[in-house]
Amino acid sequence: MTKEALFGFLDQARLAVVSSISPEGALQSALVGIAVSERLEIVFDTLSSTRKYRNLLQHASCAVVIGWDNETTVQFEGEARLLEGEERETYQAVYFRKWPDGMERLRWPGICHFVIRPVWIRYSDYNQATYEITEWRF
DSSP states (O other), rough: OOHHHHHHHHHOOOOOEEEEETTTEEEEEEEEEEETTTSEEEEEEEEEEEEHHHHHHHOOOEEEEEEEEGEEEEEEEEEEEEOHHHHHHHHHHHHHHHTTHHHTTTTTTTTEEEEEEEEEEEEESSSSSOEEEEEOOO
């Protein structure tokens, strides 16, 4: 598995589970719609009233699971950052290519975008006679 092929796998995915750490230290997970940058960063929107928003502001470390059909998945650990200013616009362009309806959500009170930069990624494909597992560290 090359990084280019990994990008292709991530780019076709629409949903992921993001796990974050609450202020009390509890793990919490949420399903989100995602887009991916060519640098393998995950972009998603959320509301400032959500648990993941609060959690990621306090603890940037998070884990993401992408894909589960056909016994193929990506485990992704990274650092999340709330997007602001010009950087937000750059990543919104990535997000809106996948989720054009996201532009309509910009009118929602409290809507915001996060990017998760990868620290560690594992691609696993158990849907083969010989399974494939590839890991990257960033």
